[in-house]
Amino acid sequence: MSTLTASPTPDKLTKKDLTADHPTWCPGCGDFAVLSSFYKMLERRQLPHENIVTLAGIGCSSRFPYFVNTHGGHFIHGRAVPLASGVSLARPDLNVFLFGGDGDAFSIGGNHLEHGARKNINLTYVIMDNFVYGLTKKQTSPTSPVGFKSKTDPNGAVDQPVNPMKKLITAGATFVARSHATQVNHMIAMMERSMDHPGFSVVEILSECVEFFPGAFDAGNPRKGGAFQLIEEKKFDGTPEDELRHDTTDEIAAYKLASLPFPGCFGVFYESDRPTKNALEAQWVKTTQAKLGETTALELLQKTFDRMK
Amino acid sequence: MIVFTHPVTTTDPQNPSQSGTRADLRPEHIRDAVIRLAGNSQDGIQSAGAMLARLAGRSAQDVMTYMTIPSTISGGASLFQVRVGTGEVLSPGDEADFLVAFYQHSYEENIGFLRQGGVLLYDSDHVEPDTEDKRFVHVGIPITGLTVEALGGTAKDKGKNIFVLGLLAKIFDLDVEKLKRLLNEKFGGKNESVLNTALMAFQAGYAYPVGNVLSTRYKFEPSEDTGGRAQVTMDGNQALAYGLIAAGVRYGAAYPITPWTTVMEVLRAELPKYGGLFVQCEDEIGAVSMALGFSYSGNLAITGSSGPGISLKTEAIGWATMAEMPLIIVNVQRGGPSTGLPTNVEQSDLNQAIFGGHGDSPRVVLAPSNVEDCFYIAIEAARIARNYSTPVFILSDASLATRIQAFDEPDLKNLVVEFGPNLTPRAQGFQPYPLESVTQHAPPGTRMLGGVYPTVTGLEHDEMGHPTGSPRLHAAMTAKRRKKLQNLAAEIPTPEVYGEAEGEALIVGWGSTYGPIHEAVKTARAAGESISALHLRHLNPLPNGLEKIFAKFRRVIVVEMNDQGLYGFGQLATILRARYCDPKISSLNKTNGLTFRVKEILEGVLK
Numbered sequence: 001m002s003t004l005t006a007s008p009t010p011d012k013l014t015k016k017d018l019t020a021d022h023p024t025w026c027p028g029c030g031d032f033a034v035l036s037s038f039y040k041m042l043e044r045r046q047l048p049h050e051n052i053v054t055l056a057g058i059g060c061s062s063r064f065p066y067f068v069n070t071h072g073g074h075f076i077h078g079r080a081v082p083l084a085s086g087v088s089l090a091r092p093d094l095n096v097f098l099f100g101g102d103g104d105a106f107s108i109g110g111n112h113l114e115h116g117a118r119k120n121i122n123l124t125y126v127i128m129d130n131f132v133y134g135l136t137k138k139q140t141s142p143t144s145p146v147g148f149k150s151k152t153d154p155n156g157a158v159d160q161p162v163n164p165m166k167k168l169i170t171a172g173a174t175f176v177a178r179s180h181a182t183q184v185n186h187m188i189a190m191m192e193r194s195m196d197h198p199g200f201s202v203v204e205i206l207s208e209c210v211e212f213f214p215g216a217f218d219a220g221n222p223r224k225g226g227a228f229q230l231i232e233e234k235k236f237d238g239t240p241e242d243e244l245r246h247d248t249t250d251e252i253a254a255y256k257l258a259s260l261p262f263p264g265c266f267g268v269f270y271e272s273d274r275p276t277k278n279a280l281e282a283q284w285v286k287t288t289q290a291k292l293g294e295t296t297a298l299e300l301l302q303k304t305f306d307r308m309k
Numbered sequence: 310m311i312v313f314t315h316p317v318t319t320t321d322p323q324n325p326s327q328s329g330t331r332a333d334l335r336p337e338h339i340r341d342a343v344i345r346l347a348g349n350s351q352d353g354i355q356s357a358g359a360m361l362a363r364l365a366g367r368s369a370q371d372v373m374t375y376m377t378i379p380s381t382i383s384g385g386a387s388l389f390q391v392r393v394g395t396g397e398v399l400s401p402g403d404e405a406d407f408l409v410a411f412y413q414h415s416y417e418e419n420i421g422f423l424r425q426g427g428v429l430l431y432d433s434d435h436v437e438p439d440t441e442d443k444r445f446v447h448v449g450i451p452i453t454g455l456t457v458e459a460l461g462g463t464a465k466d467k468g469k470n471i472f473v474l475g476l477l478a479k480i481f482d483l484d485v486e487k488l489k490r491l492l493n494e495k496f497g498g499k500n501e502s503v504l505n506t507a508l509m510a511f512q513a514g515y516a517y518p519v520g521n522v523l524s525t526r527y528k529f530e531p532s533e534d535t536g537g538r539a540q541v542t543m544d545g546n547q548a549l550a551y552g553l554i555a556a557g558v559r560y561g562a563a564y565p566i567t568p569w570t571t572v573m574e575v576l577r578a579e580l581p582k583y584g585g586l587f588v589q590c591e592d593e594i595g596a597v598s599m600a601l602g603f604s605y606s607g608n609l610a611i612t613g614s615s616g617p618g619i620s621l622k623t624e625a626i627g628w629a630t631m632a633e634m635p636l637i638i639v640n641v642q643r644g645g646p647s648t649g650l651p652t653n654v655e656q657s658d659l660n661q662a663i664f665g666g667h668g669d670s671p672r673v674v675l676a677p678s679n680v681e682d683c684f685y686i687a688i689e690a691a692r693i694a695r696n697y698s699t700p701v702f703i704l705s706d707a708s709l710a711t712r713i714q715a716f717d718e719p720d721l722k723n724l725v726v727e728f729g730p731n732l733t734p735r736a737q738g739f740q741p742y743p744l745e746s747v748t749q750h751a752p753p754g755t756r757m758l759g760g761v762y763p764t765v766t767g768l769e770h771d772e773m774g775h776p777t778g779s780p781r782l783h784a785a786m787t788a789k790r791r792k793k794l795q796n797l798a799a800e801i802p803t804p805e806v807y808g809e810a811e812g813e814a815l816i817v818g819w820g821s822t823y824g825p826i827h828e829a830v831k832t833a834r835a836a837g838e839s840i841s842a843l844h845l846r847h848l849n850p851l852p853n854g855l856e857k858i859f860a861k862f863r864r865v866i867v868v869e870m871n872d873q874g875l876y877g878f879g880q881l882a883t884i885l886r887a888r889y890c891d892p893k894i895s896s897l898n899k900t901n902g903l904t905f906r907v908k909e910i911l912e913g914v915l916k
Contacts, residue, residue, distance in 0.1 A: 017760065021775060049762075053753040065764050066776065071753035072764040073605055074776075076628050079598040082562075082590060086602020086610070087753065089586060090560055091730070094606075094753050112598075115591035281586050288581040297583055298725040301554060304579075305718060307494070308541040309367060 013049055015039045020069040030181030030207030030217075031061050031128050037187040038068070038097075038126070045192070053096050055084045057104040060135045061128035061207065064099035078108030081116040081125070088123045089278055095195065096123040103133055106142040106162040117171035117200045119277040124194045125202045128181070129164060130209040131216050138212040145262070148213070164204045165258035165269050169251060175201035176254065176270040181208060182221045183228060186266065193268065199276045206263070220263035231257065231267030339527050341394035343402035344477065346470075347419045348411035350387040353470035358389030359713055360474060360491050365393040366542030366715030367487055369532045373824065374713040375401030375904065377652065386414060395530045399824035399831070401712070403906040409473055410436050411452070420445075428523065430476070432469070448522045450476065459513035460506055468510035475514020482528040485515065538717040545683045545709030549639060550575035552687025553611055555721065557728040558637065559585030560603035561611040562596040567651045568710040569615045569641040576611070593621035597638070601625060604634050605765060607730020607752030609694055613639030613703075616658050617647065623665055626700050628767040630670040630790060633741075633748040635694035635701075637687075642706040644902045653902030654707040656820050657871040659880040662702040663849045669787050671794045673701040674849035678823035681716035683709060686846065688724060695728070697793050698748040704848070706870075708904045709821045734758050740772040741765060744785055747793055798850035803858070808834055808841030811861035814914055816842045817894075818868045819881055822905055826868055829910035840914065848881065856889050865894045866914050868905065873898045 011017075018039050025031050042052065052070040056062035058077035065072030075083045084098045105113055105127045116123075132150065133139040139152040143164065147156040168176045175197040177190045187205060194201035206217040218224035234245040247253055254270035292300065344361065346354040358374060365372035375390040392402045404424035410416035410431040416438055423429060425444045433449035440447050456469040471492070478488055492511060496504040520526075543551070550572050553561075559580060563573040576587040585608075590596035596612050603610035614622065619640050629636045642658045644650025662674045673693050677686040683705060690701045730752045737759030742748055751763055761773070768776040769783045777783075806815070808830050818826040823844050830842045843858060845851065859865050867882035873896055878886060882896040897913040899905055 020762075020764075050754055050756045069760075070762050071751075071755070072762065073632075074764060074766040074768060075598070075601075076624055076767055079594055079625060082595040082598035083602040083605070085588075086560070086562065086599040086604075087606045088602075089588065089599075090603050090606040090608050091754060111591055112595050115595065281581075285581045285584055285586070289584065292582060297554070297557075297727055298721055300582055301551065301725055302721055304551065305541050305721065308363075308543050309539045309718070 013042060013046055015043055017049065018042055018069050019067070021066045023067045024063055025060060026209075026211050028208075028210035029060070030130065030205075030209070031064075033181045033184055034061075034126065034128055034187060034205055034207055035064065035067055037184050037191060040184075041188050041191045041195070044188070045195070047095055051094050053084075053087055053094050054099065055080055055087065055096065056099045057109060058135070059101035059104050059133075060130075060209075061099055061101040062104055078104050078110075079112060080104065081109060081112040081121075084123050084125075085116055085119070085121040088121050089281065092278060092282070097195075098123055098125045100125070100127055101134075102127065102129040102131065102141045102143045102162075102164075105129075106164060106167065110142070110162075110167075113167070114171045117168060117173035117202075120172065120174050120199045120274055122198055122276045122278045123200065124191070125200070126191065126194075127164065127202060127204045128207040129204050130207050130213060131161075132209050132213040134209045134212050144213075150212075163258055165264075166255060168202050168204075169254050169258065169270050172200075172274075173202050173270075174199035174272045174274050174276075175268070177201075177203045177268045178264070178266050179203055179205045180217060180220045180228060180266055181205055182217075182223065183266070186228075186230075190268070197271060198279075199272075199274065217263065220266070226263060229263075229265040231265050231269065233268060337525050337527050338530050340396065340530050341392070341398070342407060342481070342527065342529070343390060343392045343405045344407040344409070345388060345390045345405035345419060345422060346409045346411075346473070347386070347388045347415035348470075349415075350385050352387070352411055353467070354387060354389045354411070356495065357470035357474045358391050360488065360495065361391045361393070361477065361483075362713040362715070363491055363542045364483060364488055365391070366540045367491075368484060368529075369540055370395060370529060370715070371398040371532070372542065372713070372715045373398045373401050374711075375708070376711045386418060388415075388419065393529060395532045399828040400907055401824075401904070403908050409477075410438075411469070412436060430473075446523070448519070450517065450519070450522065452476075455513060455517065456510055459509055468506055471507050471510035472514035475511040476517060476519060477514075478511075479515050479517070479519055480523065480526060482526055540715040541718045542713060542715040543680065544571075544711055544713045545677070545680045545705055546571040546641065546711075547575055548680050548683035549677075549687050549703065549705060550579065552684035553637070553691065554579060554583060555684070555719070555725045556688040556691035557726040558609055558611050558687075558691055559583055559728075560587070560600070560608045561613075562588040562590050562599035562603070563613050564590055564593045564596050564618060566593075566615045566618045568643055568707040569613050569618070569639065571710065572613055572639060572641065593618040594625060597622035597625040597636075600636060601629060601634055604629075604636050605750070605752065607732070607750075607754070609635050609637070609691060609728065611637040611639065613637075613641065615641050615643050615651075616645045616649070616661065619658065619661060619665070624667070626672065627666045627668060627670050629700040630666060630672055631668075631767045631769070632765045633698045633790070634750070634765065635698050637690050637694055637701050637703065639703045639705060641710045642704060644707075644900075650902045652707065654821070654904055655871060655900065655902065656704075656706060656822070656869050657880065657900075658704060659819075659848060659869075659871070659884075662704055663884070669791070671791050672849065673697070673699060673794065673797065674704060675701065675846060676704040676820040676848055677709065678820065678844055678846060679716075680709060680712055680714035682823075682846070684716075684719060693797065696747070697797055698750065699793065704820060706821050712821075730754065732756075737761075739763065741774045742770055742772045742786070742789075744772055744789055794850045798847075798853055801847045801850070801852040803852050803854040804843055804845060806841050806843055806858060809839070810841070810858075812839035812841055813862065814838075814840045814864045814866060815859065815862040816840065816866050816868055816910070816914060817845065817881070817885070818842065819845045819848055820869075822868055822870065825905040825907050825910055828907045829914070832907060833911055833915065838915065845881070848884075851884075851888065855885075856891070859889065859891060859894070863893070865891070866897050867894060868897045868910055868913070870899050870905065872900050
């Protein structure tokens with residue numbers, strides 16, 4: 001692949017540097033908290049400004065790239081995973097962040113999510129799940145609970161909703177986590193771990209749509225009388241209490257956690273160190289080029305044409 | 310087949326037999342021969358035919374092949390036609406001089422293509438021809454039995470293609486050493502027994518006393534010096550793939566579909582050598598999206614497909630137009646609509662390429678004329694995509710995809726370019742979408758010295774890439790995206806007329822019909838007709854100045870392999886009529902899934 005070195009930005013990267021257009025979200029929208037958590041994480045990590053890429057598909061949350069002052073792209077509905085995969089595969093020097101909602105990820109883009117996960121493309125995908133289509137003003141989403149009344153299901157939704165954690169685990173995503181937009185520190189921690197994980201890393205964040213599905217996530221919000229149940233991760237310290245903790249590399253255990261009734265639990269469900277497509281393809285390039293020895297594109301193509309004479 | 314000398318009918322008494330070992334055959338010098346091999350798809354007739362084509366290319370002969378493969382996986386009739394000539398070979402030939410029939414059905418389906426006086430070479434183990442039909446020379450040889458005998462039975466009749474190659478080598482006095490070298494290259498990489506089997510089959514065919522059943526041996530006249538450049542032999546899909554590589558395209562993504570697939574197979578295997586990557590995606594939409602991700606990352610990328618797959622990519626191509634993202638889209642056209650005729654040829658995706666987008670979405674459309682042009686048009690497509698930051702379509706087709714041609718080796722030294730992402734820091738005030746100049750994106754990784762980072766977007770936007778619903782800006786940006794193609798049009802040279810610059814009729818063509826159209830014009834002009842041809846490689850935008858060319862002719866006939874439409878005009882004809890409002894523009898169409906025969910063009914134009 002290309003060898004690119006970009007000089008780091010000299011000054012400290014602050015929220016001010018990272019802020020772009022004022023968000024177009026409704027007042028009270030959960031996505032504001034996701035955005036500010038993202039700023040905070042970037043402030044903490046001080047990545048080279050020019051190497052941060054923010055991409056999205058279509059939806060309320062997919063407006064994200066306009067609100068972040070980094071290289072960014074606003075793509076078409078549901079296809080942001082392959083777009084981001086192209087950026088990631090061609091440019092190992094970049095930090096690729098992808099943002100979107102439940103429609104983008106689990107409905108129109110469901111197939112791409114499956115294959116991005118299967119291929120284990122190195123990128124961070126933050127899914128702001130609000131259980132409703134907000135941009136188009138209250139239609140049923142793939143995560144809307146049965147019985148949810150929307151403009152496309154006036155008598156209540158009848159289709160079983162997608163279970164995002166289960167879908168991601170079975171698809172082969174190598175980092176699968178869940179958070180809640182009212183829990184800023186937890187969001188930052190999950191985003192940061194997701195970014196540090198090499199491979200297809202997803203954080204689903206329950207982010208309330210105050211306009212079309214108010215109160216949807218109160219059950220997971222202690223301030224509204226709910227419970228923010230954290231996943232306790234195994235420390236492998238041999239203590240009896242550790243027996244009860246969750247081994248994040250245990251796929252079956254992760255699947256069981258994902259089966260808990262709503263609002264379920266929050267934290268890292270699953271992680272695996274399966275090699276990324278990025279690494280596997282780069283390895284192929286490396287061994288192929290090693291076999292060829294020092295050569296130029298012209299020499300290579302000339303050799304090929306000589307065989308066709 | 311009018312201007313060329315044919316075997317059998319003309320003999321050269323001045324040329325006595327040259328070799329004692331082949332005294333059994335009377336030699337005859339020929340300039341041109343059409344050999345049709347007809348069998349089933351698993352018989353390997355393509356590889357035998359391809360080897361003949363490559364041999365001709367190595368011998369500096371001109372060569373063109375024509376192939377049909379059934380869409381079934383194994384079984385089903387298959388044919389491969391090779392035309393080898395001294396001098397320019399423009400079409401695979403309307404009629405065969407030589408028909409090799411492996412089965413009864415091969416004989417029955419193809420005997421109509423053998424010209425009068427032509428030679429039918431048939432496998433007497435499987436074919437019972439009508440030997441009373443005195444129009445043809447009948448040569449029966451127990452090909453299957455002899456092959457099995459030569460190979461000792463274990464390979465069964467696998468290898469009869471190579472046996473036939475040996476026979477043809479004898480009959481056409483081909484360069485045996487060169488052919489054996491080709492066999493070595495083809496089979497040498499596998500285990501040794503495969504190569505030995507092939508060589509045994511070849512030897513058996515070559516040693517067969519064909520003189521007992523055929524009294525003439527043919528020898529191609531040596532070709533004129535082509536100016537020192539060696540010839541390379543490949544098919545159209547290979548030429549496209551290598552053209553892209555020469556143009557510095559290093560990334561791509563696609564999904565398999567006939568007849569596009571071999572382009573992606575070549576790129577998948579070749580690009581890692583150049584430090585690049587080609588990805589097979591989950592579907593066509595994923596593929597175009599990933600390709601756009603590559604392009605956005607600063608590496609001009611390619612995606613490709615055939616008609617149905619292009620339909621799936623359409624929304625994302627609209628984004629490429631709006632976001633002004635360079636992208637190369639190859640469409641190897643087949644018969645449509647829907648699954649249509651997957652292994653046949655048609656030029657019916659021109660409208661889709663030019664108009665297939667939602668909204669006002671102008672994009673560049675190019676079409677290669679022959680296999681050689683597949684190579685050069687790929688380079689041009691890459692140049693346009695980069696310079697104008699725009700999606701560019703290449704419209705190839707099923708006949709070019711599998712056609713093998715020999716052409717002068719390209720001057721790679723002056724063609725091969727390397728491009729990486731341009732990460733030069735951009736000055737304060739950088740705009741991704743300036744109204745007064747062409748967009749040139751700053752790929753991610755580029756430092757923005759003014760501190761403001763660009764967003765690329767499919768929403769209508771202002772010059773900074775911010776979404777806007779401003780009526781003024783939408784009008785201005787729509788005009789910007791249109792104007793860059795108008796500027797490109799001014800840069801495209803007006804194509805040259807083949808034949809006289811004025812006269813009775815001008816045949817206008819595009820894409821793979823180049824050969825048959827030019828051969829038709831050559832033939833007609835030799836017979837005193839006032840006919841010329843104009844071939845378009847740039848279909849959107851069209852080159853400027855065509856109206857001046859049209860004005861010099863009484864009739865303009867657009868020849869294309871698509872339907873005449875509701876109003877009597879093919880797809881290009883409709884566009885030309887709309888643009889020039891010229892009622893003398895008419896259409897000659899063909900929709901049977903096969904390439905134009907020279908005769909059909911002549912009949913259609915001269916009527």
